[in-house]
Amino acid sequence: MPSAEAPPDxxxxxxxQWAELVELDLSLFDTPEGxxxxxxxLKDAIHTSGFFVVKNFGIEEEKIENEFKICKELFELxxxxxxxxxxxxxxxxxxxxxxxxxxxxxxxxxxxxxxxSLGELLGLIMSRKNFKKEHKDNVQxxxxxxxxxxxxxxxxxxLQDNIDEIQEFTKEINEKIVHKILTLVGLMLELPxxxxxxKDHKSAQNVPSEDLLRLMRYNAIPVEDSDAxxxxxxxxxxDFGTLTCSFRQPVAxxxxxxxxxxxxxxxxxxxxxxxNAGDWLAAVTGRWCRSGLHRVHxxxxxxxxxxxxxxxxxxxxxxxxxxxxxxxSPVLQxxxxxxxxEGIDEGLNSQDFMRxxxxxxxxxxxxxxxxxxxxxxxxx
Ligand SMILES: O=C(O)CCC(=O)C(=O)O
Ligand SMILES: [Fe+2]
Numbered sequence: 001m002p003s004a005e006a007p008p009d010x011x012x013x014x015x016x017q018w019a020e021l022v023e024l025d026l027s028l029f030d031t032p033e034g035x036x037x038x039x040x041x042l043k044d045a046i047h048t049s050g051f052f053v054v055k056n057f058g059i060e061e062e063k064i065e066n067e068f069k070i071c072k073e074l075f076e077l078x079x080x081x082x083x084x085x086x087x088x089x090x091x092x093x094x095x096x097x098x099x100x101x102x103x104x105x106x107x108x109x110x111x112x113x114x115x116x117s118l119g120e121l122l123g124l125i126m127s128r129k130n131f132k133k134e135h136k137d138n139v140q141x142x143x144x145x146x147x148x149x150x151x152x153x154x155x156x157x158x159l160q161d162n163i164d165e166i167q168e169f170t171k172e173i174n175e176k177i178v179h180k181i182l183t184l185v186g187l188m189l190e191l192p193x194x195x196x197x198x199k200d201h202k203s204a205q206n207v208p209s210e211d212l213l214r215l216m217r218y219n220a221i222p223v224e225d226s227d228a229x230x231x232x233x234x235x236x237x238x239d240f241g242t243l244t245c246s247f248r249q250p251v252a253x254x255x256x257x258x259x260x261x262x263x264x265x266x267x268x269x270x271x272x273x274x275x276n277a278g279d280w281l282a283a284v285t286g287r288w289c290r291s292g293l294h295r296v297h298x299x300x301x302x303x304x305x306x307x308x309x310x311x312x313x314x315x316x317x318x319x320x321x322x323x324x325x326x327x328x329s330p331v332l333q334x335x336x337x338x339x340x341x342e343g344i345d346e347g348l349n350s351q352d353f354m355r356x357x358x359x360x361x362x363x364x365x366x367x368x369x370x371x372x373x374x375x376x377x378x379x380x
Contacts, residue, residue, distance in 0.1 A: 012301040019256050019264035027056040029180050039187035050277045050292030051256050058176050063169055064247055067311045071215040073158035081156055094358045097145045097153060103136040141216040150208040170213050170313055174203040178243050178315045189329035200321040208319040216310040234296035239278035241316035246274040251308040252300055257293040280317055283344045284325050286337035317350040
């Protein structure tokens with residue numbers, strides 16, 4: 001890695017605060033003692049920041065390497081070969097399959113809601129304000145949905161040519177990482193059946209879900225442009241689903257907001273997966289599992305010239321899942337967790353829960369806009 005001296009006002013390895021994330025060695029999962037030990041380690045992490053790292057999860061390095069290779073090939077394609085896979089209206093409604101080009105979102109505010117009068121309202125409010133510069137993002141990504149008979153679609157060649165491997169890869173992530181973490185959550189909460197959450201995250205292809213594999217590329221941009229965006233590549237947000245699994249990321253950028261209100265950086269890493277809890281897991285555990293606010297900052301000075309590629313799996317509940325909080329957890333009972341503080345409607349299926357979630361975000365954005373405050377928080 002180059003060791004360029006950072007100008008004093010830019011974050012550099014020397015002056016940034018790193019997040020100290022727990023590392024779970026999943027090779028210990030196979031014995032009851034090992035599982036309990038991992039559950040104990042997870043308890044604090046999932047409650048305080050909602051983020052942790054998993055290692056030794058048993059997916060071969062060549063497979064991970066291959067996903068990054070596909071990711072790079074995909075984004076090397078000319079824009080006109082990717083645009084036929086971009087469906088903005090569908091995306092605005094929460095169906096986020098396919099390609100999203102650079103500049104689709106404004107950092108710090110989200111006014112692209114062509115589907116609703118809320119969008120028009122926001123547009124009006126925003127146009128009254130005198131924004132000197134458009135703070136557009138610099139990221140392009142592609143969401144590959146689960147091959148489940150509901151979400152099937154054709155993809156650009158680098159994906160289509162490898163679609164069987166990609167689907168196999170996501171199945172492995174689900175079974176070798178997501179299911180194991182869900183068991184650890186069950187153990188940590190002392191649920192009568194610690195595996196209870198797995199049944200809502202089946203990987204079989206005939207079980208529809210909103211699971212997706214996201215391939216991303218953040219192009220390195222001139223320092224002045226990233227400064228104009230308050231140094232951000234992606235605005236702060238929480239993830240919707242159960243668990244987000246981000247494969248090894250040698251270019252720093254991801255930041256987590258801790259309870260002390262300090263943004264801490266996730267260390268660049270050459271192996272391991274950064275995992276975070278999403279809003280679904282938070283909701284069913286009475287917010288004991290924290291759906292942590294995070295964002296992507298332009299890399300530190302030493303890496304600011306590098307493009308940043310990411311391979312991220314978003315695990316989400318199967319369509320036939322009904323929202324049901326784990327009220328039978330003695331741990332949560334002892335903690336006096338307040339169920340449904342946010343009015344989560346138990347009994348909804350996972351798709352209605354998602355629609356409700358999106359509607360809440362929109363209401364929140366309108367509220368911020370009416371307050372004439374830049375709404376930094378949105379969901380992804
Ligand atoms: O690029 C990253 O490391 C994180 C991206 C992210 O948070 C998201 O896509 O939801
Ligand atoms: Fe995210």
